[in-house]
Amino acid sequence: ETKETVSSLSGAASQKIKVSEDPMADSSSQHDYDVPTLAFPSISTADFQFxxxxxxxxxxxxxxxFMDKLGNARLVLVDLTHGSKVLSLVRAKAAQKNIDSKRFFTFVGDITRLYSDGGLHCNVIANAANWRLKPGGGGVNAAVFNAGGPALEAATKNQAISLLPGNAVVVPLPSTSPLYSREGVTHVIHVLGPNMNPERPNCLNNDYIKGCKILQNAYSSLFEGFLSIAK
Ligand code: AR6
Known part of the structure; x- marks a missing residue:
């Protein structure tokens, strides 16, 4: 059922538009855009060889x-391809544990183009960073710093100059960053995971006792950082 109403759109002359009387029909897409959402890559599983x-x-x-603490916020694990092994492993394990698929799901796409390419609005994205918090180096770090531009680099330097494995730093994004204007990203959270690659700093030489602890700490820091801005 619809009714006619008069409305002014962006200051333009009033015009007749039809609006639905079903509140859900109109609010659902708006609602999705407003839900605090963290998109994050699988920390340490590519270049760091975990x-x-x-x-x-x-x-x-x-x-x-973290499910209980999330409220209406959502967590989204992202990877570049449909063939992603880590995405299918996580999907299977999350289903086994009956994790609410509205509040946690996986998504295939470039984490720097989730809205423009995939129509998924995530106000916060995580980066699998290096300890110096420097741009480049390939993987998701290079993509995030490229997309964030000089504004992200400067904002990052304001928050921290380095990161210890297992830690995360929340960076508010200036509106001049393309990630903000194009994707609607208001914060980037840099996370440093454990490294199993002998060619990178702080290699754990396959010590998975230490490695698992550090990766657990990394996700705790990431999700706590997200909750601190989602509320
Ligand atoms: N969008 C979404 N996911 C991505 C993207 C992207 N644009 N690029 C990569 N991934 P990695 P690490 C996925 O290697 O293992 C960097 O050079 C990728 O498929 O980026 O933590 C830093 O400077 C994988 O699932 O991070 C560090 O030195 C996940 O992101 C080092 O690599 C993480 O892959 C960190 O290594």
């Missing part, structure tokens, strides 16, 4: 732990 099975266990365990 075991995918262990990493996917930790992701699901940490998501489950």
């Amino acid at each position: 075991n995918l099975g262990k990493a996917s266990d930790i992701i699901v365990e940490k998501v489950e732990e």
Whole structure:
């Protein structure tokens, strides 16, 4: 059922438009845009060579732990391809644990183009950073710093100059950053995960006792950082 109403759109002359009387029909898309949403990559599982099975266990365990504190906020694990092993492992394990798929799900796409390419609005995105918080180096770090532009680099320097493994830093994004204007991203959270790659600093030489602890701490820091701005 619809009714006719008179409305002024962006200051233009009034015009007749039809609006639906079903409140859900009009509010649902608006509602989705407003839901605090964190998009995050699988920390440490590419360049840092962390075991995918262990990493996917930790992701699901940490998501489950934070579910109760989330309120209406959402967590989205992102990777570049439909063939992503870590996405399918996490999907299977999350389903097994009956994790609410409205508040935690996986998404295929470039984390710097979730809204413009995929129509998914995430107000916060996470970066799998390096300890110096420097641009470049490939992977998601290069993509996030490229997309964020000089504004992200400067804002990052304001918050921290380095990061210890297992830690995260929340960076408010200036509106001059393309990530803000194009994607609607208001914060980037840099996370430093454990490194198993001998060619990168702080290699743990396959010590998965330490590695798993650090990855757990990394996700706790990330989700706590997100909650601190989502509320
Ligand atoms: N969008 C979404 N996911 C991505 C993107 C993207 N644009 N790019 C990569 N991934 P990695 P790490 C996924 O290697 O293992 C950097 O050079 C990727 O498929 O970016 O924590 C830093 O400077 C994988 O699932 O991060 C560090 O030195 C996940 O993101 C180091 O690499 C993480 O892959 C960190 O290594």
